[in-house]
Amino acid sequence: MIKVVVVGGGWAGCAAALSAAKAGAQVLLLERTDLLLGTGLVGGIFRNNGRYTGAEEAIAMGGGDLFVAMDANARHKGIKFPGHNHASIYDVITMEPLVKRILQNYGIEIKTNTRVVDVLKYGKKIQALIVDGGNEIKADVFVDATGTAGPMGNCLTYGNGCAMCVLRCPAFGPRISVTAKADVKEIMGRKADGSFGAMSGSCKINKDSLSREIRDRLESEGVVVLPVPEKLQKNGSLGKKACTQYAITEYAVNLVLLDTGHAKLMTSYFPIEDLRTIPGLEQARYEDPYAGSIGNSMRYLGSAPCDNTLKVETIENLFCCGEKAVILVGHTEAVITGLLAGNNAVRHCLDMQYLELPRTLVSGDFIAFVHEQMQSEIGLRMRYTFSGSVYFERMKAMSLYSTNRAEINERVRNVGLNEVYNECLV
Ligand SMILES: Cc1cc2nc3c(=O)[nH]c(=O)nc-3n(C[C@H](O)[C@H](O)[C@H](O)COP(=O)(O)OP(=O)(O)OC[C@H]3O[C@@H](n4cnc5c(N)ncnc54)[C@H](O)[C@@H]3O)c2cc1C
Structure with missing residues (x-):
């Protein structure tokens, strides 16, 4: 055989x-x-x-x-x-x-x-x-x-x-x-920019660490879009992402969350102290990667x-x-x-x-x-x-x-x- x-x-x-x-x-x-x-x-x-x-x-x-x-x-x-x-x-x-x-x-x-x-x-x-x-x-x-x-x-x-x-x-x-x-x-x-590789374009937050209101909306609608305060917007990082389909402005000025079982955050990484300044995310905690504050694969x-x-x-x-x-x-x-x-x-x-x-x-x-x-x-x-x-x-x-x-x-x-x-x- x-x-x-x-x-x-x-x-x-x-x-x-x-x-x-x-x-x-x-x-x-x-x-x-x-x-x-x-x-x-x-x-x-x-x-x-x-x-x-x-x-x-x-x-x-x-x-x-x-x-x-x-x-x-x-x-x-x-x-x-x-x-x-x-x-x-x-x-x-x-x-x-x-x-x-x-x-x-x-x-x-x-x-x-x-x-x-x-x-x-x-x-x-x-x-x-x-x-x-x-x-x-x-x-x-x-x-x-x-x-x-x-x-x-x-x-x-x-x-x-x-x-x-x-x-x-x-x-x-x-x-x-x-x-x-x-x-x-x-x-x-x-x-x-010509340097090698690309960084994976999303990370996951534990759903239980989101506010009840955001979690419920995520589970019923599958998606929640939260505006990012101007001082936290990361326009310059979009070109480094693996997922060029998300390298559009909407993903720099908003946090897009999707319900995959975890709350999938459509950005490569995001410092947790900044994330926690966004209403409803005060207790946010990463599920993948664990060091989602600093980077991704x-x-x-x-x-x-x-x-x-x-x-x-x-x-x-x-x-x-x-x-x-x-x-x-x-x-x-x-x-x-x-x-x-x-x-x-x-x-x-x-x-x-x-x-x-x-x-x-x-x-x-x-x-x-x-x-x-x-x-x-x-x-x-x-x-x-x-x-x-x-x-x-x-x-x-x-x-x-x-x-x-x-x-x-x-x-x-x-x-x-x-x-x-x-x-x-x-
Ligand atoms: C964080 C993240 C989120 C993503 N989200 C999505 C999404 O929502 N939708 C979508 O369509 N795509 C998404 N992607 C992209 C998608 O996951 C990949 O492009 C695709 O699944 C790659 O599949 P693959 O089998 O080629 O490689 P991989 O998924 O990398 O699988 C390779 C496997 O080989 C194993 N392996 C490596 N070396 C050895 C060895 N020497 N011996 C034995 N085993 C070995 C690894 O352990 C691994 O399991 C995402 C990627 C990441 C990283």
Whole structure:
């Protein structure tokens, strides 16, 4: 039986494991922490703006399981907040066990607390991975879904230091890239000012630390917008954020809170003594990162050079997905790349032609467009998402943005890819 090992259990790795299992492989998913979902443990927003189209496309292609799970576990649906329409928000506290069960139901073996620390290579092929403790794990093909966030050294060098985020590097050991260990030179994303990396764009406040009035409004409406006093407004920091879709004035002059289970604050960090001067936030306390007063995780430090099938350059049996494959922001974006990488990993073992998504689909155009952008210095300074900024503008200009399910299904059928991820290839 074909054996696929996926490294990294964020949304991208979960999707890659799922699509490889659906395509008929025996799949092992390795995750360095004790929980799946990676940065998805603290995100939660989906189906906003062009992410609706991306999710529906994946569903039409037979890769909808994870979106169906997000929908089923949504705290709010169809909400509006500055710059964003028809957003859903999944419950970040209860999402992980649900995803774990779905993957296990597909027969995927999941090993948490298992960090890949090295790669054994023979020529242009990976023979095995070495995990903490020294054990070797062999497979026919590998998927690098280790993301680009952290570790502490990067947060110190390019950010404000370790802010004690949900990735918990001090406890589980730093992120290690399979691609880099296979001696492939990685690509570094940049901030608008040209320096390396970008800071994650939101932090979470414990909901119980908000005033009763704000908490009740947040829970019933999903969103609360609070004006920020002029002396606390941080216009200059917007260009440093990972989430360029929120780098608009409304997020500098207001605090936007979203109900993800925690109160998600749509800014990278905010000094707690300043936060507590805002009416209703007098007792505010951070849930993630714990040091949300001073900073957040740094990302985009190490994407793999790969083609639009998501095969890593120069290594015959290595694919990649998520932030590792494309300078992307988003669970939806991570999932669509994961589905493709997992399917192509199985195709590799069967000597089949790799799947490359056509540019008439938003997922195909997104991967191809961002790869083109990543060729230039300026392109490396942007982050790409269906939910805003340059790529959402492009989606609209190219008439790729749609919230019409029948139309999206039709597009997928027109290119013969309906249910492609539900086909057993073996
Ligand atoms: C604070 C924050 C809020 C966000 N909010 C949203 C949101 O609301 N909506 C949205 O769509 N997007 C949001 N995003 C962005 C989104 O979470 C990411 O772009 C996307 O989920 C990335 O997924 P990934 O699987 O590529 O990487 P990651 O989520 O980084 O996952 C990588 C995984 O690999 C593991 N790993 C790393 N190295 C190893 C190794 N050597 N061995 C084993 N495992 C390893 C890590 O522990 C991690 O679990 C947010 C991001 C952050 C940081």
